[in-house]
Each structure stands twice: as C-alpha cells, then as structure tokens.
Amino acid sequence: MSIAEELSALRDEALDAVVSATDLDSLEAVRIAYLGKKGSLTAVLRGLGSLSAEERPAAGKLSNEVRIALEEALTQKRSRLESEALASRISAQAVDVTLPGRQRMPGKRHVIHQVVDEIVQTFVGLGYEIGEGPEVELDYYNFTALNHPADHPARALQDTFYVRDLSGDRAVVEGESDVLLRTHTSPVQVHTMETKKPPIYVLAPGKVYRRDVADPSHLPQFTQIEGLVVDEGITFGDLKGTLEHFVKRMFGDVSRVRLRPHFFPFTEPSAEVDISCGICGGEGCRSCGGEGWLEILGCGMVDPNVFRHVGIDPERYSGFAFGMGAERIAALKYGIPDLRLFIEGDMRFLRQF
Amino acid sequence: MRVSLKWLSELVDIDVDVSTLCDRLDMTGTKVEAVHMTGATLDGVVVGQVLTKDPHPEADKLSCCTVDVGEAEALSIVCGATNFKAGDKVPVATVGATLPNGMTIKKAKLRGQVSMGMMCSSTELAVGGDASGLLILPEDAPIGVAYGTYAGLSDTVLELEVTPNRPDCLSMVGVAREVGAVMGSPFKTPASLPEEAGAPAAGAVTVRVDNPDLCPRYTARVMRGVKVGPSPDWLVQRITAAGARPINNVVDVTNYILFELGQPLHAFDLDKIAASGGKAEIIVRTAIEGEELKTLDGQVRRLAADTLVIADTRGPVALAGVMGGEDSEVSDQTVDVLLESACFDTSTTSRTSRRLGLISEASLRFERGVDPELAARASDRAAQLLAEVSGGTVAPGIVDVYPAAPEPCVLRLRGERLRAIIGAPITDDEAASILVSLGLTLEPAEDGFDVTVPTFRPDLVREIDLIEEVVRVWGMERVPSTFPGGRERVGALTAGQQRDLSIGVALRAAGLNEHIGYAFADPRDMERLGWELGPDEVPVELINPMSEEQAVMRWTLAAGLLRAVSYNQRRGAGDVHIYELGNVFVTAPGRKQPKQRLMVGGVLAGAWERPSWDQDARPLDFFDGKGAVETLLTELGVDRVKFRTSERAWLQAGRSADVIVRGDVVGWIGEVAPQVLDAYGATGPVTMFELGVAPLGKAGTRTRAYSEVPRYPSVNLDIALVVDEEVTSEQLVHAMTSAGGKLLDGIRLFDVYRDPQDAPAGERRLPEGKKSLAFSLSYRSNEQTLSDEVVRPVHEKLLAKVCRATGAEVRG
Numbered sequence A: 001m002s003i004a005e006e007l008s009a010l011r012d013e014a015l016d017a018v019v020s021a022t023d024l025d026s027l028e029a030v031r032i033a034y035l036g037k038k039g040s041l042t043a044v045l046r047g048l049g050s051l052s053a054e055e056r057p058a059a060g061k062l063s064n065e066v067r068i069a070l071e072e073a074l075t076q077k078r079s080r081l082e083s084e085a086l087a088s089r090i091s092a093q094a095v096d097v098t099l100p101g102r103q104r105m106p107g108k109r110h111v112i113h114q115v116v117d118e119i120v121q122t123f124v125g126l127g128y129e130i131g132e133g134p135e136v137e138l139d140y141y142n143f144t145a146l147n148h149p150a151d152h153p154a155r156a157l158q159d160t161f162y163v164r165d166l167s168g169d170r171a172v173v174e175g176e177s178d179v180l181l182r183t184h185t186s187p188v189q190v191h192t193m194e195t196k197k198p199p200i201y202v203l204a205p206g207k208v209y210r211r212d213v214a215d216p217s218h219l220p221q222f223t224q225i226e227g228l229v230v231d232e233g234i235t236f237g238d239l240k241g242t243l244e245h246f247v248k249r250m251f252g253d254v255s256r257v258r259l260r261p262h263f264f265p266f267t268e269p270s271a272e273v274d275i276s277c278g279i280c281g282g283e284g285c286r287s288c289g290g291e292g293w294l295e296i297l298g299c300g301m302v303d304p305n306v307f308r309h310v311g312i313d314p315e316r317y318s319g320f321a322f323g324m325g326a327e328r329i330a331a332l333k334y335g336i337p338d339l340r341l342f343i344e345g346d347m348r349f350l351r352q353f
Numbered sequence B: 001m002r003v004s005l006k007w008l009s010e011l012v013d014i015d016v017d018v019s020t021l022c023d024r025l026d027m028t029g030t031k032v033e034a035v036h037m038t039g040a041t042l043d044g045v046v047v048g049q050v051l052t053k054d055p056h057p058e059a060d061k062l063s064c065c066t067v068d069v070g071e072a073e074a075l076s077i078v079c080g081a082t083n084f085k086a087g088d089k090v091p092v093a094t095v096g097a098t099l100p101n102g103m104t105i106k107k108a109k110l111r112g113q114v115s116m117g118m119m120c121s122s123t124e125l126a127v128g129g130d131a132s133g134l135l136i137l138p139e140d141a142p143i144g145v146a147y148g149t150y151a152g153l154s155d156t157v158l159e160l161e162v163t164p165n166r167p168d169c170l171s172m173v174g175v176a177r178e179v180g181a182v183m184g185s186p187f188k189t190p191a192s193l194p195e196e197a198g199a200p201a202a203g204a205v206t207v208r209v210d211n212p213d214l215c216p217r218y219t220a221r222v223m224r225g226v227k228v229g230p231s232p233d234w235l236v237q238r239i240t241a242a243g244a245r246p247i248n249n250v251v252d253v254t255n256y257i258l259f260e261l262g263q264p265l266h267a268f269d270l271d272k273i274a275a276s277g278g279k280a281e282i283i284v285r286t287a288i289e290g291e292e293l294k295t296l297d298g299q300v301r302r303l304a305a306d307t308l309v310i311a312d313t314r315g316p317v318a319l320a321g322v323m324g325g326e327d328s329e330v331s332d333q334t335v336d337v338l339l340e341s342a343c344f345d346t347s348t349t350s351r352t353s354r355r356l357g358l359i360s361e362a363s364l365r366f367e368r369g370v371d372p373e374l375a376a377r378a379s380d381r382a383a384q385l386l387a388e389v390s391g392g393t394v395a396p397g398i399v400d401v402y403p404a405a406p407e408p409c410v411l412r413l414r415g416e417r418l419r420a421i422i423g424a425p426i427t428d429d430e431a432a433s434i435l436v437s438l439g440l441t442l443e444p445a446e447d448g449f450d451v452t453v454p455t456f457r458p459d460l461v462r463e464i465d466l467i468e469e470v471v472r473v474w475g476m477e478r479v480p481s482t483f484p485g486g487r488e489r490v491g492a493l494t495a496g497q498q499r500d501l502s503i504g505v506a507l508r509a510a511g512l513n514e515h516i517g518y519a520f521a522d523p524r525d526m527e528r529l530g531w532e533l534g535p536d537e538v539p540v541e542l543i544n545p546m547s548e549e550q551a552v553m554r555w556t557l558a559a560g561l562l563r564a565v566s567y568n569q570r571r572g573a574g575d576v577h578i579y580e581l582g583n584v585f586v587t588a589p590g591r592k593q594p595k596q597r598l599m600v601g602g603v604l605a606g607a608w609e610r611p612s613w614d615q616d617a618r619p620l621d622f623f624d625g626k627g628a629v630e631t632l633l634t635e636l637g638v639d640r641v642k643f644r645t646s647e648r649a650w651l652q653a654g655r656s657a658d659v660i661v662r663g664d665v666v667g668w669i670g671e672v673a674p675q676v677l678d679a680y681g682a683t684g685p686v687t688m689f690e691l692g693v694a695p696l697g698k699a700g701t702r703t704r705a706y707s708e709v710p711r712y713p714s715v716n717l718d719i720a721l722v723v724d725e726e727v728t729s730e731q732l733v734h735a736m737t738s739a740g741g742k743l744l745d746g747i748r749l750f751d752v753y754r755d756p757q758d759a760p761a762g763e764r765r766l767p768e769g770k771k772s773l774a775f776s777l778s779y780r781s782n783e784q785t786l787s788d789e790v791v792r793p794v795h796e797k798l799l800a801k802v803c804r805a806t807g808a809e810v811r812g
C-alpha cells in the first residue's frame, strides 16, 4: 500500500471515528488515538522522514491535509458535543416555574392606619402638623369648651362612656361623670388652641368611643381624624376647597363633593360632606341607599364661643374644623361590609391590605 | 320628625315633586332621612258595589256575587262573609293586588265557582276596625276609585332629621315656614279662637309657679262636659302619620297640637287634681328628694331634688315637660279636663329626661326650647278642637302665669363680616331677603342690618347664627372653593410621631401584622393573667360599660393580644403574628384623669408560614419573639439592651425575660404560661411581649455613626466551649469580648448542644450537667490582611481567659 493510500485509509477511519464519538470523552480518545503522541497519524507523520525525497513533498502535503481535516472535524464535533452537553445539563436543571416562591411575608399596616397615613400625608403636604390628646378626657374638653353647654341636647346625641371619677367630684347628672372617654377627636382642637397661637394648621387622628353595640355599621371604639385651621382671613370657601382637595386625593378625581348644611355645637356654619357614590357615580344604587351620595365627614367654621373659651379673638381670627371616621372611609374605599372586621384581629383580614 | 305631605300642603304651597323638595331640604340643612309612601300597599284595591249575592251551590258558608268595580264587566267573586247584601259598597282587591299581609290576589276556583278577586275586611286592609266581616263603605263611595285615594290613606311621609338647634322644625308649622323660605312660597299659620261658655276657668283652677326660672310660663284652661272616646278618622290619620298612636279624643288632640304647632300639652282629669276652696290647685315646683310619681307608662319614678314637677296639694301629678302621672290621667270617666300649655326650662327638662331615661315627644321639644309666646295660642287652638271632637264646652279665659315675656332679640348683621366668613359675594340684598323669608324682621343699619329674631327661633342669638342662616339658604354649593393663604406654616411630624411610625415599620419588617384591639378590658383579666398593678394603682372603671367583659380600660395590651390569638385559633387561622401600638390606662384613688401610657405589644403563635413544598413550618417560640424585639430595638437605635430571666405570673417560668435598656426594665417577653392560655382559650406555645414606648423613645437615637467598611478579609476560627448549664451565652460572649482585644471583630453563636435526656451513658458526649456552645470568631485588622501567625496567639490567649473566667473547656 502506498503512503497515499495509507493516509487516505487513515483519514477515512479517523473521520468515521469522529463521527461515531458520542461524547466528549470518546471524542478525546479519538483525538489521542490519531493525533496524540502515540497516535497513528502522528506515527505516519513521523515516518515521513524515511521517505525518498521525491515522495516526501507529496506525502507531506497529503498528510498535512489529513491532519487539518481531522483537526477540523474534531473541533466541530467537540463544539457540537459541548453545546449538546450544556443543553442537556440545562434541561436537567429546569424547574416548574409555577411552583410557589419562598417568600417571607412582611407584616401589614392595619388598613385603618393605612387610611390614616394617607390622610396625614395629604394634610402634612398642605402644611399641617399632627396633634394629639388623651383618650380619657374631661367633660370640659369633650363638651363644655366645644360649646356643648351643660344639659345641651347635643350631649345626648353622642352616647358617652363615663369613667369613675376618683377625685371625689360629683357630676351634675347622676350616672354621668366629669371624666369620660372622648366621643370625638375635637377636644384636641381645644388642647391645641390652649397651647399654640395662630396660625394653627393641625390634623389629629385618634381613637374615640361611643356607647354603640358593635354591629356591621357601628363600633363602640373607632378612629376619628380631626382637622383644625385658625388663621387670619380663613373663609368657608377655604374649608370647601381644602376638603375637595382631600376627597380627590383619597377617592380619585372623579369623585364629586357636596356640603350639606348641618348642625354641630362647635362650628358655625356647619356642614356634612357627601361624596358621590363610587359605585353608581351619583345615579343612586343600593350601596348609597339610592341617594347617589355617601356622607363622609362633618365640618364647619370654628364657633366664636370655642374661640372665647381658649382666648382667641374671633374678630381677628377665623378658622375651620372638620372630623371624619377612618373606619367609614376605609369601608367605602375597600368595600368592607362589616366594621367589626377592623377590630377582631383576624389574621386573614389583617393580611389582605 | 315625620311630616305628612298631605298635611304640609295645607300649610304651604308645594308645587314641585317630592324628590325636588327633598333635595332642596337636604341642601338647606334639613336632611330627609326617608320617604315613606303610605297607602301605596293598597294598589289594586278599589271601591266596588255588590250587584248580586246568591248562595254557593255547593257550600253553605259561601256566596257567589257579582261586583261592579267600574269596569265594563262585573266581577264574579266568591265570598265567605255574611254581613253584607246586594247594593252594599265594599273595598275589592282585584286580581294582582297585594294586601298588607302579603297575600296576592289571584284568579281562583272555590268549589267549582270562579272568583276574580276578594272583598275585604278592615283587618285585611290593615286600616283598623272590626275584623268580623267586610268593611261596608258609605253609599256615596265612588265605584272604581282606588280605595287608598277614596279613604285618604295615600300620603307621602318625609322623615326629617331635625338638628338640635332647630326646635321650630319639630312642628308642622315650623317645617312649613322652613319649606316656604327655601322654596320661596307663602305659608300660613293655623289659628283659632274657641267659643267659650259657662263659668270662667279662673274660678275652677289656680296656678302657682314656685320656680319661674324653670317654668317661664304656665297656662291652664278648663273644658267641661267632655265625652272621652275614639277620635274621628282625620285626626287619627294625622297623628298616625306623625308617628303617634291614637288613644282617645282628648289625648289625640293634645298630640295633634304638639305636632302641628310644636307645643306639648297635657290634659289632666280636673277631678283628680286636689282642690281647695273649690279650685283645683296647680303648683309648679321642684320635687322634694325622695318623692315618687307613677308616670303614664306605669312606672314608679323616684324624683331628685332638682326635678321640676306639676303638683297639687297632695304631691306631684306630672313630671314637668316630660310625662304625666297615671293618677291624674284622662280616662273614659273623665268629664272635666284641665289643659296645661306651658313652657319649661331646657336644661331642667333635659336633665330629668336623661336621669330617668325617659324621652317623650314633649321632653324632646322642651329640652330644645319651646316658644313661650306659643302657649296661649296653642291652648286656644286645642280647646277649640277638643270642643269639636269631644263635645265639651270651653270655660272662658286662660289662667296664665307669665311673669316676664322675653325681650325680642336684636342682632347686627354686618355685610362685610358675612362675606369675610363665607368667602362668597353674597349681597346685602340677598342676605336680607333670605332672613325675611325665614320670618325675621330687618332694619337697615350703617354696616348691614339690625335683625329682630322671632321667639320661635331661640337658636339665633349671635351674628354668626344669622350668617349661617344666610349661607345655608343662599347655597353652600355656590361658595367658591379656595385654599387658606396663611404663611408661617410647615407641615411635619414630631420626633415622637416619627418614632411611633418607625416602631410599626420595624415590627412589620420582622413579620408582625398590625392589630387595633379594643381599649376596653375585662376586670377579670387581672385574675386570669395574675397581673398586679403598681402600689396605689387601680384600673380605670367605666360607669356605663357595654358589658361586664368591657367594664374597664386595659392596663396592658396582653389580654387583648391573647384574645386575638384565641379568636384566630378558633377560626383555624393558627399562625398568628400581630403587634399593637396603643394606649393603656391606670388611675389612683383621689385622681381625676387617669394616666395614659403608650405601649407596644406583640404576640406570635403557630409558624411564620404553613409548610410548603420544600420548607417545613417551624413552630414559633421565645426566640422568634425575641428576634422581633431585637429588630425593633436595633431599628430604634436602642443600645445597651439586656434580656434577664424574670418571673411574671402570665409567662412560663424559665421562658420569660425582662427587657432591660440601660439598666431600666422597659418591658417583658416570654412564652405565655399554660394556665393563662387555658383562661383565654388559646393553644401554646404563644410568645408575647410588651414594651413601654416612652422609654424606648428616650433610649433610642435616630442618628447613626459611620464605622469603616472592612477592607481586609477576616480570619474566622470556630470554637466549641463546654460549660455548666448555668453559664449563659451572654456570659461567654462577654468573656470573649473582654478578652479578645482589638483584632476580635465578631462573635457568632452557631450551635448549642446538649446530650439528649434519654441518651444511654455510652452515647453521652458531654459530662453530666454540661452543654456545649459553638462560636465562630472573626479576627480582622483595618491595616492588613491577618496571617495565622498573628491571629493564633491572640486566639489562644482569648481561649485561656474565657476558660478561666467561665470554667469552660474547649471541646474537640
């Protein structure tokens, strides 16, 4: 067999071996078998030296071609096997991406406080500070200083929890007391005006208490948010503009606002504020009782008698005040049908918001 | 206040539909809470005339009739009643009608005879009266006309919310005036003078008012020969529409006047009032402490010294302005009536009503204020009506004790002030015409008007009251919306408010959900928890709690948190991790206002999550709670914190600790004791903590000092120390820290090992009473990468010192 025939046979054999290699290890074995130090092609190449000078160039050229062809075949095959190996490794590592992730749920802010936070943010943005006051109040702050004179029927409107007065003082009416659970956050108005000079821009969220049996629409303890502004030149229009801004922030731009004249002892003129029903948009539906409007807060211009109690000159200063129930707003905003959910502490409720 | 539109339209022209009227009332301050259509349930019931009446061929008790209901063809109706004959007019419920009892009339076959409707009794129509047979109508009843219309039953009744400042609107006349003002239509006041006859009233009754300040006016009239009996239909319908129950003609007339004019009246049986010298003697005075009166509702009331009563010489006969006495009540036997029309003080009435828990139509009006000028006018009108419906005669004259008629109230309304408060361009003319329409009289003044307020508007006493009247009628919706223009204001939270928010942020990041619980507590919580308040401290007690379980204010958040755990566990939500930030309260003997303390508490039960496809649910215990507390303290910048074993009755001994910040106990943490879990119906382990917010705020800081981020790697060496059970982790850490020198950068406990209790002697790896704690120590320098040669001696020295200090042995 001539050297050319030998090389040609070796090439065919080697290329066949490359083709039949199934993985990187067997391919490497092929490479070693032909191109390794003791490989058969290497041996042929080494043997070229013993050829005659006439034979050598042709044989050299041929053997070089065979080596290149083999190396190319090896490289191609290796890269194919490598990508196949990678692909199979990747496919072996595939997961069902629909399996649940490992999450650690952070705790949730109570939905009532989320509402309070949102309102606080709105009013802090308008330049308000946050005011505070005690939950167990004195009659003076809850009623008298807020222009509910003794025996005023408005006192009976807010079913008051009375607290045993251990000072020895006796209440005017048997069964009542000078010490009580505040029925609204309005006493904070008085505390604020006692300690601060106008201008006053203050928002006071807090717990309040009324003697109502807990049912889907009542709680004996709930959260109120009080606002108070006292400054020179404050008008009823300012009150209206402020509340409209608030309602749009809270319920969206589509909501409409209306002020309905009402009576509160500590503001005059007073109004109740309705927003257009979010469900029917004002047409009237079951959730708004067919009225198209939902009452959300009470407001008015600070009554001059309240100013007199705290020594602010009502001829120089005017102001407005408003108060709203966070539970009612949260119930409207999130469609919560039963206020008792807010206070039961059911984990499945707390985690929803 | 229930307002019949039928009645109202006799007093004021209403030329708009009901919904327009309601809207206008809503927007001017008289909220319409509900609109009731009365009589509407009788749709399909018409007046019919029985044409023929024949016995039913197969049933003795039935008859077959033909009835003309104004249609082309008479209806065949089978009827069971017997009290009628052909030619009678009766109410007929036609097919499709639904009766008040819910029955819907259908075409029916009764023993083979077709019946196309039903002739009705008064019970079936719910109009009152005899149930034993058909309601036979007068001969002139128009055939085919709706029965509701014919009988005058159809009416619209508005339920108005009358605010406490508007006593005038607690009467039909007042509402008519208000409607007239806001709709711009004229209204009329009904008035009448009775025909008087016989001996003058002054000869039959004397009135003495001992407390004219509490009773500015008292009038008495006398009616003789009254026949007490049922009232005529029109009167019954009116007072029923207004919400009263018909009783008898005398009482019904007093109620009618109360609703019409807003003047509460009281009718006494004149013979039951003790007389002296032939004259019944009425004394208006305050009660003597301990006096009793049996009121109309049959209850015996014990009177306090400041209760105003109407008395005769024997004792009280009525609670002034609230309720009459049973003994002097008008009854079927009454012949002569003493009619009281008076004015009582608002405060006294309100106090009496509140103390006795007795609210009547009269007290509602007196406590808001009744116009003293009205008394005589109301008495006249009542007397005339009484004479009309009861056949009595009105004795001439009124005994009228009215020492001081009120001075008219005159107020200045400044136009500029009006516009400054409202911020709307309301002209003086507009303001004036609104006030005039409300019944006020005006005189021009230099800067506005002098306004004279009529006595029926006791709420208008200041300029601001007039401003309110103007704006509510002018229209709040017309006021332009603006923002306050004040300077010098900055919106911001205080440091304390920021801190309260941070507490929540930290605890939520630690996995706890916020809860808002009741601030009420059960006095028995004290015993259930085994809690003891500080010396001299007592819980804050409610005088009128909703229930025994909520009779005091909470002095700790613990009980509420346990209730929340139990609530969740009972509903199958066993993984509970909640916190609450809220006030607790205590007081002390002699103290008026209780102390209020802001606390933060948390509770953990179950696991963080339910087991999932590749994770177990590890039960939460003490250390999860401690971790949450540590997260909170770190977040607040509180340092020098220690946890020291403590015993608190509600916590399990050995698994509870005091939280100590800078040497002061600021709170506690622990697993709840088994007997306490039982008392609250909760299942353990439950870990709970409570910390005072004020001390945390004081110890915490919002400033953070920068410390250099490590530039060189650390050398980490692990050690296991075998120590006595009594040696705490804290003691070991402390010993290592003080022995470690500058290079010691961190200590991390990564294992605690004890031989299992039941391990056989051969398998025990530690001596009896010992435990092993494994720490990873990291050494680091800020100047260089540390080599083993540098670290090794430091580490050896540390080990030696720690072993000496704590008796530890290095294991393995």
Ligand SMILES: [Zn+2]
Pocket: A277, A278, A279, A280, A281, A282, A283, A284, A285, A286, A287, A288, A289, A290, A292, A293
């Ligand atoms: Zn709606």
